Amino acid sequence: MATKADIAAIQTDNAAGSTFPMLVLLAGWLIPGAGHLILGKWVRALLLAAAILIMFAVGVALGGKLYSPNTGEPLDILGFLGDLGAGLPYLIGRFAGWGQAAVLVATADYGTKFIVVGGMLNIVSAIDAHSIAIGRKRA
């Protein structure tokens, strides 16, 4: 984990075109909370990871749908983009075959929304980590 001095040095290097902020963004997207963890913000990382993973897990447990990329329906494509925001949990879910059953009850529809919103929150979280890494947001 990086210290504050390390982060300050890294942020100075960013002006010269470092790839570190992009690494933070990518890690934050793939693994919820990882972007903040790399920056040494472990409390924030744990809280973000817990919130996003709980939303994803509850969504799947409720029988929510995991969208596919190639259905051709515009709303499904938007749902897919939201789901994809969750990063690895979505990819694992797709390979494991989760969320493929038909949504027949209201709570399963809630589950679908939990998964999509969890993915979008993960994107917000990853962008926040990127903003801290480039110095746009105060750490």
Place this chain on the structure above:
Amino acid sequence: MTITHFSAVILFAACIAVVFGITQRSEPKMMIRFGAYCFVLLVGVTIAASWAMWLVKR
């Protein structure tokens, strides 16, 4: 897994409030305040909308 509608609202609002609180504010104290504000707003609006729908139905 089954969950009541109200539990779903509470869980949904809590998770969103945590992420919004952390990402939209810089100071820890302000993060908590903004997170609490988001939580109250999300749950409050849902309850208000639920009562509004109940009134419309009657």
